[in-house]
Amino acid sequence: MIFPDLSMPLPGPLRSAHFVGVGGSGMSGIARMFLDAGITVTGSDRAANANVESLRAAGATIAIGHDAANLGDAEALVYTGALWPDNPEYVAAVERGIPVLHRSQALAWLVGSDRLIAVAGAHGKTTSTGMIITALRELGASPSFVNGGIIQGLGTSSGSGTDDIFVVEADESDGSFLLYSTAIALITNVDADHLDHYGSHEAFDDAFVEFAAKATEAVVVSSDDAGAVRVTQRLEHDNVVTFGEAADATVRIHSITAQGPVAFTIVVDGREERVQLAVPGRHNAINATGAIAVLIGLGHELGAAIDAVSTFAGTQRRFELHAVVDGVSVYDDYAHHPTEVEAALSGARSVVGEGRLIAVHQPHLFSRTRDMASEFAEVYERLADHTVVLDVFGAREDPIPGVTGELVSSRFVDSKRVDFVPDWELAAQRVAEVAREGDIVMTLSCGDVYRIIPQLISAIDRRSGGAGHTAPGADQVPSEEA
Numbered sequence: 454m455i456f457p458d459l460s461m462p463l464p465g466p467l468r469s470a471h472f473v474g475v476g477g478s479g480m481s482g483i484a485r486m487f488l489d490a491g492i493t494v495t496g497s498d499r500a501a502n503a504n505v506e507s508l509r510a511a512g513a514t515i516a517i518g519h520d521a522a523n524l525g526d527a528e529a530l531v532y533t534g535a536l537w538p539d540n541p542e543y544v545a546a547v548e549r550g551i552p553v554l555h556r557s558q559a560l561a562w563l564v565g566s567d568r569l570i571a572v573a574g575a576h577g578k579t580t581s582t583g584m585i586i587t588a589l590r591e592l593g594a595s596p597s598f599v600n601g602g603i604i605q606g607l608g609t610s611s612g613s614g615t616d617d618i619f620v621v622e623a624d625e626s627d628g629s630f631l632l633y634s635t636a637i638a639l640i641t642n643v644d645a646d647h648l649d650h651y652g653s654h655e656a657f658d659d660a661f662v663e664f665a666a667k668a669t670e671a672v673v674v675s676s677d678d679a680g681a682v683r684v685t686q687r688l689e690h691d692n693v694v695t696f697g698e699a700a701d702a703t704v705r706i707h708s709i710t711a712q713g714p715v716a717f718t719i720v721v722d723g724r725e726e727r728v729q730l731a732v733p734g735r736h737n738a739i740n741a742t743g744a745i746a747v748l749i750g751l752g753h754e755l756g757a758a759i760d761a762v763s764t765f766a767g768t769q770r771r772f773e774l775h776a777v778v779d780g781v782s783v784y785d786d787y788a789h790h791p792t793e794v795e796a797a798l799s800g801a802r803s804v805v806g807e808g809r810l811i812a813v814h815q816p817h818l819f820s821r822t823r824d825m826a827s828e829f830a831e832v833y834e835r836l837a838d839h840t841v842v843l844d845v846f847g848a849r850e851d852p853i854p855g856v857t858g859e860l861v862s863s864r865f866v867d868s869k870r871v872d873f874v875p876d877w878e879l880a881a882q883r884v885a886e887v888a889r890e891g892d893i894v895m896t897l898s899c900g901d902v903y904r905i906i907p908q909l910i911s912a913i914d915r916r917s918g919g920a921g922h923t924a925p926g927a928d929q930v931p932s933e934e935a
Contacts, residue, residue, distance in 0.1 A: 455538050455555075459632050463562045464552045467528050470559070472496035473542050474533035475515060476505045478770075479624070480556055482599045482611030483531065484508055486563050489613040497523045497542060521545040528552070531559040534627050535849040557629035560599055560621060564633065567597065567619040570747060573630050573664055574641030574675075576793045577740050580732075581641055582622040583768045584744035588761035589618065592753055596620050602768035602787070618751075623664070630664055638668035639747050641740065643680030644792050662687050673746045676702035677739070696746045697739060704746040711735040711803045719745065721755050728759050732767050734800030741765075770903065772800055772895075776910050779917040780890030783909055789817040789899040791828035798836035801893050808891035809838035811884055813905065814861065815898035816845045819853040822860055830864035833871070839887050840865075844875040846900025877905050885912035 472484045475496030481504035487494050494513040497520075498505060505515050516523045521541040524530065530546035531554050538544075546553050554562070572582040579601040586598045587606055595614035601622040603610045623630035643661045661684045665672045671692040675681035676699035685693060696704040706728075709717040716729045717738040730741055741762050748758035767773070770787040777783070788797040794814075801810055812833055816822040822829075822845050833840040842858040862873035874880035888894050894909060896902045 455532065455534065455536050455543070458555075459558070459629065461552070461554070461558065463558060464529055464554075467492055467562075469493040469495070469525075469527045470529045470531055471524050471527035471542065471546070472531045473519070473536055473540060474498055475508065475513075476500070476502045477533055477535075478504065478603070478610055479599070479601050479622070480531070480533050481505075481508055482601075482609075483556055483559050483563065484513060485511060485609070485611050486597070486599060486613060487559075488512055490563070495523065495525055495527060524549075529554055529559075531556055534624075534629070537849075555627075555629055557624060557632050561632050561634075563597075563599075564619045564621070567617050568636045569633055570596075570618065570620045570637045570639065570751075571623040571630065571633050571635040571664075571668075572621070572639045572641065573623040573625050573661070574639075574681075575625070575644040576790060576796065577641035577736060577743075578622050578639075579768055579787070580737065580771060581639060581740045581743050582620060584741055584762050584765045585639075585747055586612075586620050587765045588744060588748055588758065589620070589751075591761035591764050592748075592757060594618060600768070602770055604768050605766040606764065625660065625664075628660055631660065631667070633667070635664070635668045636670045637747055637750055638665050638672050638674075639743055640665060640672070640674040640681055640684065641743060642675050642678035642792075643684050644678065644790070658683055658687075665690060671750045673743060673750065675739070675743070676705075694746050694750060696742045704742055704749070706738060706742050709735055709738045711738070711799075713804055715803075717742075719755075719759065721749065724755060726755060726759055728763065730763055731765060733772070733804050734796060735803075736796040736800065772797060775906050778910050778913045780892075781888045781913050782893045783906060783913075784893060784895040785903045785906060786895055786897050787899050788897045790821070791825055791832050794829065794897055795832045795836065797895070797897060798832070801895055802836060805893045806891070808893060809889075810836065811888050811892055811894045812837040812840045813843065813880065813884060813894065813896040813902065813909070814840055814858075815843040815896070815900050815902035816858050816861055817848060817898050817900045819845055819847055819850050819856045822858070823853055823856045826860040827864045829861045830871075833861075834865050834867065838870070838892075840871045841880050841883055841887075842871060842873045843877065843880060843902065843905075846898060846902070848900065877908055881905060881908035881912040884909055885916050888913060 476498035497516040529552040572578045583604045596618040597614040598620040599611045676695035677697035705720045786797045788794045842862045844858045859873045862871045865871040
């Protein structure tokens, strides 16, 4: 992978830009914003997907496969952090001496002088960002935004607004969130991850302290997460707002009811209000509280902020229902860290009723699998009734000898509750053997595990003689994020 050079100055006005890895959720959102700004957009990716087709329909020229010729006469190149330095388009841009921008730098270029709300944290930031964006629009504002996932109520991950407010999901994985000139920083948690970049838990904390210190108006930070508390204790900021269940939280919640769509009571300056969300999961009560705290910081009244956040219907790849086949509900979730998996499975447990949870886990990154195999196994064994483990999705990493999905399955105490099945067709068959009417089958990873879903649906359908399946409808449980 390529780590960004954050010292590189941002370019002046651009007429054209080329995006390498344009099909990703974050990259495609930024590319769409460039199109909205009247900039000619070209790009490439290794495979076509819905994001690529959407950009093409909006006027972008997208190539499948990577070749130096794809760069054309672009005035800048924008790349994703998962790119390898020998990518021919990246190499050609460096040789030509045109600006080579990490996606965070391209996003900073878009933000310009707008009042920026940046949402960071190891987990929960996509949903929290989506909640803020949805609520602001419900309150009559017109923010610009770039989120890491498609917001269900809007059908997009990015948009150009007419106000001077810009809301972004800020990526901490490579330190690029430190680039932004932030007005309000929301920190959902500081649960150490991406240690391949930071090297230590202490360095991870340091980055969040620096991120918070840069906020010019307010820092909104979890009162419950241990890492966030460590960061808060080190801050010298004039306006720190804490949120969560802690007794001393500035915006406090209690009496969480997590069966089905979650409800809770929020307390601000002695005023109590009951909140009913449209999404399930205890963690979403926490996410919503952080979003409400941000809205209050922007000057919105508590009741109006609650009503606006309550309209949020989820984001894609966060507990997203794909089909109900032979009585089995098939979901997908982006969870790829033990804490996220715990939240996702807990949310699913709150809606499955008497049914069981069948998890399909695709380990993401060789280093994370090596370092956290035991943590993954413990969470899956505790919260899922059965788990099928696929092989590792390496993404930006080279393989590490001896690190496969079996590293996770071998850590289960009860080997009868887990299968390591690297062949996807066989994995789908195994899921179909285990699942029964009333169960939830859920794929979990930020890799490409969602591509197995048609095979899962087909395998379950075949066992019932091809009875067919139903697509998700308005009466189904909406998406959530881990």
